[in-house]
Amino acid sequence: MSASEADDLSDLLELARRVAGEARAGEHVEAYVARSRETEVKVFGGQVESLSSAETAGVGVRVLVDGRTGYAWAGTLDPKAVAEAVAEARDNSGFGEPDPDAGLATPEDVATAGPARLDLWRPELLAVSADDKVGFALEVEAATLGADPRVRGVESADYTDFALEAAVASSLGVEASSRRTGCSVYASALAGTEGETQTGFGFSAGRTVDDLDVAAAARDAAERATRLLGARQSASRRVPVVLDPLVTRSVLALIGAAVNGEAVLKGRSMFAERAGESVAAPMVTLSDDPTCADAFGATPFDGEGVPTRRTALIDSGRLVGFLHNVYTARRSGTRTTGSAVRGYTAPPGVGARALSLVPGERAPEALLAAVPEALYVQSVSGLHSGTDPVSGDFSVGAEGCMVRGGGFAEPVREVTIASTLPRMLLDMMEVANDLTWLPGGAAGVTVLIGDMTMSGA
Amino acid sequence: MIDEALVQQTLHRALAHGGDFAEVFAEDRRSTTATLDEGRVEELGSGRLVGAGVRVVRGETTGYAHTADLSPTGLAEAADAAAAAARADGGGVTIVPLTRRSVDPPHGVRVLPETVAKARKVELLARADEAARSESGAIRQVTVSYADARRRILVASSDGVLAEDDQVRTRFFVNAVAAGDTGLQTGTEAPGRTVGFELFDEIPPEAVAQTAARRALSKLSARPAPSGKFPVVLERGAGGVLFHEACGHGLESDLVGRDASVFRGRIGARVASPLVTLVDDGALARDWGAAAIDDEGTPTGRNVLIEDGVLTDYMWDLLRARKGGRASSGNGRRETYQHLPMVRMTNTYLLPGPEDPSELIRQTHNGLYCVALGGGQVNTATGDFVFGITEAYMIESGEITEPVRGAQLIGNGPEALRAIDAVGSDFDTWAGTCGKDGQGVPVSAGQPTLRVAELTVGGTAA
Numbered sequence: 066m067s068a069s070e071a072d073d074l075s076d077l078l079e080l081a082r083r084v085a086g087e088a089r090a091g092e093h094v095e096a097y098v099a100r101s102r103e104t105e106v107k108v109f110g111g112q113v114e115s116l117s118s119a120e121t122a123g124v125g126v127r128v129l130v131d132g133r134t135g136y137a138w139a140g141t142l143d144p145k146a147v148a149e150a151v152a153e154a155r156d157n158s159g160f161g162e163p164d165p166d167a168g169l170a171t172p173e174d175v176a177t178a179g180p181a182r183l184d185l186w187r188p189e190l191l192a193v194s195a196d197d198k199v200g201f202a203l204e205v206e207a208a209t210l211g212a213d214p215r216v217r218g219v220e221s222a223d224y225t226d227f228a229l230e231a232a233v234a235s236s237l238g239v240e241a242s243s244r245r246t247g248c249s250v251y252a253s254a255l256a257g258t259e260g261e262t263q264t265g266f267g268f269s270a271g272r273t274v275d276d277l278d279v280a281a282a283a284r285d286a287a288e289r290a291t292r293l294l295g296a297r298q299s300a301s302r303r304v305p306v307v308l309d310p311l312v313t314r315s316v317l318a319l320i321g322a323a324v325n326g327e328a329v330l331k332g333r334s335m336f337a338e339r340a341g342e343s344v345a346a347p348m349v350t351l352s353d354d355p356t357c358a359d360a361f362g363a364t365p366f367d368g369e370g371v372p373t374r375r376t377a378l379i380d381s382g383r384l385v386g387f388l389h390n391v392y393t394a395r396r397s398g399t400r401t402t403g404s405a406v407r408g409y410t411a412p413p414g415v416g417a418r419a420l421s422l423v424p425g426e427r428a429p430e431a432l433l434a435a436v437p438e439a440l441y442v443q444s445v446s447g448l449h450s451g452t453d454p455v456s457g458d459f460s461v462g463a464e465g466c467m468v469r470g471g472g473f474a475e476p477v478r479e480v481t482i483a484s485t486l487p488r489m490l491l492d493m494m495e496v497a498n499d500l501t502w503l504p505g506g507a508a509g510v511t512v513l514i515g516d517m518t519m520s521g522a
Numbered sequence: 523m524i525d526e527a528l529v530q531q532t533l534h535r536a537l538a539h540g541g542d543f544a545e546v547f548a549e550d551r552r553s554t555t556a557t558l559d560e561g562r563v564e565e566l567g568s569g570r571l572v573g574a575g576v577r578v579v580r581g582e583t584t585g586y587a588h589t590a591d592l593s594p595t596g597l598a599e600a601a602d603a604a605a606a607a608a609r610a611d612g613g614g615v616t617i618v619p620l621t622r623r624s625v626d627p628p629h630g631v632r633v634l635p636e637t638v639a640k641a642r643k644v645e646l647l648a649r650a651d652e653a654a655r656s657e658s659g660a661i662r663q664v665t666v667s668y669a670d671a672r673r674r675i676l677v678a679s680s681d682g683v684l685a686e687d688d689q690v691r692t693r694f695f696v697n698a699v700a701a702g703d704t705g706l707q708t709g710t711e712a713p714g715r716t717v718g719f720e721l722f723d724e725i726p727p728e729a730v731a732q733t734a735a736r737r738a739l740s741k742l743s744a745r746p747a748p749s750g751k752f753p754v755v756l757e758r759g760a761g762g763v764l765f766h767e768a769c770g771h772g773l774e775s776d777l778v779g780r781d782a783s784v785f786r787g788r789i790g791a792r793v794a795s796p797l798v799t800l801v802d803d804g805a806l807a808r809d810w811g812a813a814a815i816d817d818e819g820t821p822t823g824r825n826v827l828i829e830d831g832v833l834t835d836y837m838w839d840l841l842r843a844r845k846g847g848r849a850s851s852g853n854g855r856r857e858t859y860q861h862l863p864m865v866r867m868t869n870t871y872l873l874p875g876p877e878d879p880s881e882l883i884r885q886t887h888n889g890l891y892c893v894a895l896g897g898g899q900v901n902t903a904t905g906d907f908v909f910g911i912t913e914a915y916m917i918e919s920g921e922i923t924e925p926v927r928g929a930q931l932i933g934n935g936p937e938a939l940r941a942i943d944a945v946g947s948d949f950d951t952w953a954g955t956c957g958k959d960g961q962g963v964p965v966s967a968g969q970p971t972l973r974v975a976e977l978t979v980g981g982t983a984a
Contacts (some may be wrong), residue, residue, distance in 0.1 A: 109582075109780055116607040117586035121860055136567035141590035146570060157566035160644050164562060195607065220782040220903060255781060255903055262784070264903045298978070301750050331560060332663050332706065333699055410569055450897035450910025451930035451980075455699060455706045456741075458928035460980045462899070462908035479906055481932050481980025483749065520749035520932070520980040 078242050080142060081234035084126060087151050088236035093129040094151070095169045095235035097368060098122070098142070099409050102191070106224045108202040116195065125409035128154040132163035138410050166395040169235045170369040170405075174391055177400050180365040180372040181356035185245035187273035191228055198224050201250050201279065208283030209252040209267070215291045220253040220264060226274075233370040241370035246272050247361065249504070250282050256290035263296065263478075265289025265443075270361065270504050289443055293464060296476035298521035305439040305494070306482055306517045307432070307468060310501055310509025312442050313422075317507040319486060320351065321417035322454040324378045324386070326393035326404070328415075335457040335487055336384055344384045345490035350423040351379040353388060353404070361504045362418030368407035373418070376402045379490075390415045421508035424500040429511035432497045434471030440519055441465045441473065442482060457485040463519075480521035484514075492516050523548045524574065524592055529678045530620060531594070532576065536601040537680060541580040541608055543844070544601075545679040547817060548574040548592065549859040553671040554635065558647035560663065566640060575859040576600040578608040579841065585609070586862050620678055623685040625814045625821050630807075631690045633719040635670035642719075643668050646694070646727045653728035654698045657735035660742060662706075663699035666731070670719070677819035685819035691810070691964060692721040693953070696734040702742035707927070709737025710912070714953040714964065716812040737894065737913050740925045747914065747929030747981025753889035754931065754977045755882065755917060759950025760894050762967025765800060766870050766956065767898040768907045768935035769793075770967075773827050773835075774853075774865040775842040777902045784905040784936055785833060793833045794939035797875050797972075800828040802837055804852050804868030810953035810966040811868035818854035818863050825851045828939075839865045857961040867956060871968030875945025879971035882944045884920040890979055891915045891922050895931070897954070905935035908980075929981035938974055946971035 077098045084096035100122035107114040124147050125138040135158030139146040161167075206222035226248035234240045249270035256263045267285030269278045308316065328334035336344065345351075354375035355364050367373055369391050378386050389397065390405035390413050406416035425432075433441070446462035453459075460483035466473040484492070497511035524532075529546055536544035551571045557564045574597060575588035585607030589600040635643075647666045654664040673689040693714030700707050711733040713725050756764065772783040785793060794800075804822025806812050815821055818840045826834050838846065839854030842865060855866035883891065896910030909931045916923045951968035 112582040113609075114582065115584040115586060115862055117584075117588075117862060118603060118607060119586075119588050119860060121588075121590065134565040136565050138567070138569045140569075140571035140573065143590065146572070149570065150568075153568040157568060157640070160556070160566045160640050161564060162562045164564075218781050220780055262903050264901055332701070333708075335706070337706075411567070412565060446899040446901070446906075447897070447908030447910055447930050447932075450895075450899070451908065452910075453708065453928075455708050456928070457705070460747075460910070460928055460930040460982070462906070462930060462932050462980070464906075478904075479932055479934060479978065481749070481908070481930050481978065483928065483930070483980050483982045485928070485982075518749055518980075518982045520978055522751070522978075 077230055077232035078234060078240060080124065081232045082240065084124065084147065084151060085234040085236045091130060093169050093236050095127045095233065097125045097231065097233045097407060097409055099229065099231040102228045104198055104226050106198050106202040108206050108222050111203065113199055116199065123409040124150060126150045126154040127169065127412055128158045129167060129169065130158045132165055132167050133158045133161040134167050135161060136412050166392060168391065168395065169237050170239050170371050170391045171237055172239060174371055174401050175239055178372040178374040178403060183356065183358050183363055183365050185272065185363055187246045190226060190246045190248060190273040193274055201274065201277065205250040205252045205279050205282055208280055209254050209286045212283050212287035213291050215256045215294060216254045216287050217257065218255040220255050222252040224250050233368065239370040241366040243364050243366050245364065248274055248277065250277055250279055252283060252286045254286040254290040257294055261294065263290050263293035265293065292466060292473065293476045293478060296464065296478035298479045299467065299477045299519060300522050301520045303516055304519050305436055306514045307439050307441045308512045308514065309441065309443045310499060310511055311503065312445050313512045314503045314505055314507045314509040315445065315448055317420045318505060319452055319454055321420050321506065324388055325415045326387040326389035326397060328454065329387050330393055330396055333455050335454060339384050342384055343382050344487065345379050345382045346493045347382045348425065348496060349379055349382050349490060349493055351420060352377050353417045353420050355418040357419055359502045360419035361502060362506050364418065367403040368405035368413040371401050371403040371405065373403040388415050388417060417506055420506060421500060422496050422510055424498045424510055425496040427497055429497040429499050432495050432511060432513055433468050436468060436513065439468045440477065441468045457487045459484050459486050459489060480519050482517045482519055484517045489514050523550055523674065523676050526620060528594060528597065532597045532601050533678065533680050535598055536576050536578050536605050539605055541578045541605065543579040543680055545577045545677065546574060547859055548676040549673065551671060551673040553669065554643065556643055556647060556668045558651055558666040561651055563644055563647055566644065571858060573859045574600065576604040577862065578604040580608040583608050584862065588860050619682060620684040621682050623683055623819060625685060631718040634690065635692060635719050636672065638719045646722060650696050650727040650731040654696060654731035654735040657732055658739055660700045660702055660739060661698050661735050662701045665697040667695045669693045675817065677817065679819065683819040685815045687814045689716065689813050690718050691716050692718060694727060694730050696731045698735040698738045700738035700742050704742055707738050707741035709734045709741065711737065712953065714810045715808050716810060717808050740913060741927045744925035744927035746983040747911065747926040747979055748983045749979060749981045751976050752979050753886050753973055753975055755886055755889060755891045755971065755973045756969065757891065757893045758946065758948045758971045759952050759968060760892050761972065762871060762952045762969045763895050763898055763954065764909055765872050765969060766867060766965065766967040767900040767909065768938055769800065770867050770870045771900050772902045772905065772935060773837055775836040775838045776865045778836050779842060782903045788833050791833055792831050793936055794828050794831040795942040796831040797942055797945045798828055798831050798939055799826065799873040801826050801873065802853065802867055802870045806869040809869040809951060810964045816852045816854045817856045818850065820850040820852040820854060822852040822868060837865050837867065839863055855963050857963055861961050864959065866958065866963050867965050869966040871951065872970065874947050874949045874970040877944050877946045879946035879948050882946050882971060882973060883917060883922060886917050886973060887919060889917040891917050900935065907935055908932045926981065929979050932978045932980055938977060941975040942972055943975045944973040
């Protein structure tokens with residue numbers, strides 16, 4: 066097959082092809098080559114604190130001999146180091162145990178979907194001057210400080226951007242390449258007078274600087290911090306919980322780990338034996354769609370050169386699908402869903418890139434107005450230490466506001482909200498209509514969960 | 523890695539158009555990983571990362587650029603880019619001649635992992651797999667991984683510093699999944715030290731596997747953790763991460779400097795129970811966060827942060843120390859040459875106290891006994907923290923009783939430090955990766971068995 070953007074990425078694809086061409090008789094070789102250019106500007110107190118700009122590149126090599134896999138990588142495209150990686154991967158393959166399902170993507174795997182035509186690369190971002198980038202960072206800092214008189218400082222403010230290019234080629238004749246750009250501004254506000262500090266962050270992200278809404282990022286940071294002023298622990302009890310779109314995004318990412326075909330195969334998912342069963346409330350429909358151009362995780366090809374596509378995961382509450390790469394699909398007796406994720410330092414895994422719930426009919430304001438009392442959670446902490454996609458246990462630190470009479474009442478901090486992920490999916494009562502794509506592999510949307518345990522005073 | 527003349531030349535170039543400080547950081551890192559899953563060795567992987575970063579500081583601004591090309595051309599380009607980023611536009615700057623700093627490595631590595639045959643590394647995986655499975659038929663899945671890394675670094679700066687270090691780390695990881703009436707439960711154990719292959723003489727793979735398996739099995743019979751406020755006893759080693767999160771981060775001078783720490787302006791003040799003495803020690807031989815020098819060439823050492831409850835010092839890197847008119851405490855660290863250094867912890871621990879740990883439990887009427895905590899997170903500006911509990915039991919009438927699961931501890935750093943009311947005479951450490959601003963570095967955290975009079979336990983049971 067031919068890659069859609071081969072002309073522009075010729076040097077990376079060229080290198081991947083050359084490495085794949087090193088395959089000896091009885092061997093299969095795959096090379097994944099990636100290059101990224103990144104800029105990061107941090108400002109503090111109206112001054113540039115640091116500006117770093119860098120280009121990194123590397124190659125990851127898989128060698129398969131008789132079902133045995135060896136892997137090696139190098140954080141450079143220097144020919145000597147690349148040759149060393151090929152030799153190491155070959156040597157390493159002697160130590161893996163044979164696995165009849167191990168293998169690279171075949172032309173048949175690649176033919177399971179046509180590659181999406183996605184416009185993810187904005188050359189104009191590469192032409193933005195360092196001065197303009199510094200300008201964005203200073204602007205978001207100043208705007209955050211000016212957004213509300215109760216904001217006493219800005220803990221951090223930055224501008225970052227990236228341009229990522231990747232190519233993969235194998236001795237089975239699979240070739241693909243893709244590239245994307247992105248940038249963001251971020252600020253974290255400190256609110257309160259002596260004796261009290263509350264923090265809140267805001268950001269805006271896009272493919273190029275024209276997409277950035279600096280004022281909105283600053284307003285979010287200031288609102289999130291000032292909203293918490295006077296916050297206290299609330300009494301331990303069971304309450305309905307409304308998740309802010311940012312929090313929903315993080316919860317969806319956990320669900321994404323449970324529909325990961327590798328976790329399912331290896332018995333490390335709460336959904337392992339539940340395909341086809343009802344696992345969520347009927348209004349829950351969840352899919353992963355990296356061909357959606359607005360998603361930050363959008364990409365036409367996955368890490369094995371397979372075209373991406375929309376995969377239905379939960380349909381009206383019923384568990385209908387899992388995500389797979391070539392290996393997990395083969396073992397499960399199905400086809401890859403184009404869900405191989407990787408960097409060059411590790412062989413491909415499986416992952417969601419663009420999860421989203423089907424949004425509901427009502428605006429978040431209407432959703433809030435319809436509950437007599439609820440905890441509105443604007444941010445959570447300890448998401449990785451307090452949740453377990455294997456057992457489904459869920460307990461995280463939370464801050465936000467109580468909701469009464471359709472509006473925000475007293476702010477709350479230093480509480481935990483707990484349930485289990487399966488329970489939360491079943492207790493989902495409403496999804497609002499404010500779906501918005503966020504960085505982090507999922508879309509955010511306001512969600513009402515009927516019952517969780519709040520632990521506090 | 524790079525010869526002295528080329529280092530000197532790069533520093534000159536970096537400061538050719540002005541600036542207050544320039545530094546070259548070069549790194550050559552080789553690593554090996556091997557993973558076993560479902561009883562099968564999946565693959566052996568090898569990695570190599572080589573490159574250098576150039577930093578130029580001018581006034582308040584730091585410029586940074588890095589390259590994987592250590593040739594004179596590659597370094598010259600990085601120097602120019604860093605200088606441009608720092609907006610250096612004045613005249614040339616004189617550089618102090620380089621003096622090689624000789625530092626004794628804190629750790630004598632006995633068996634360099636690169637001298638060990640790959641087959642021997644792979645063999646450890648099967649031994650652990652078998653040990654975990656033989657704990658119980660309820661163990662359904664076992665993942666084992668082995669990792670070693672040798673990281674050679676060179677740091678040179680316009681202050682005349684030239685220092686090198688050779689850091690060897692070895693780690694072993696076991697994750698076990700047990701199945702039972704409560705569904706699937708996992709247990710993990712992942713010891714790591716700044717040593718070579720001799721790690722396995724000290725910690726046999728079988729022992730790591732048994733700990734992970736027992737942890738998963740204990741959760742099978744665990745009931746949901748309670749919610750509300752309880753006295754919490756942290757077993758030795760288990761709660762080091764609590765001090766790392768709850769107060770360590772707030773004592774990093776970069777966060778203090780930007781008003782993002784509850785400990786700002788509190789030097790000399792009582793910030794903890796008088797039972798608390800907190801130390802950060804990068805020279806603690808063999809511990810996971812140890813090194814001879816930090817990633818700015820400063821020799822590591824023992825820094826007392828809190829003494830008998832009184833805040834004595836913060837942790838410092840070069841940049842923050844220059845502003846503060848003092849010396850770095852050896853806490854300037856970075857993940858790789860692709861990152862700017864910042865203030866980071868190394869091996870952070872609370873010193874043991876007088877109490878017999880078993881007596882301490884007996885004196886606790888009703889509470890929670892934590893044997894292992896997962897990761898945690900802190901908001902340094904407010905001091906609020908959370909920690910996941912991965913193995914815990916109820917304490918009832920002074921006795922450890924049934925296991926509980928699925929809870930997070932939540933509290934406020936300064937409040938928790940003041941609420942420590944008993945400190946045991948034992949001690950142990952925990953190895954982990956600390957993340958800050960997207961950079962992960964190896965750290966350890968340690969503590970004796972101790973009791974916090976009251977913490978909020980966020981379970982699901984009423």
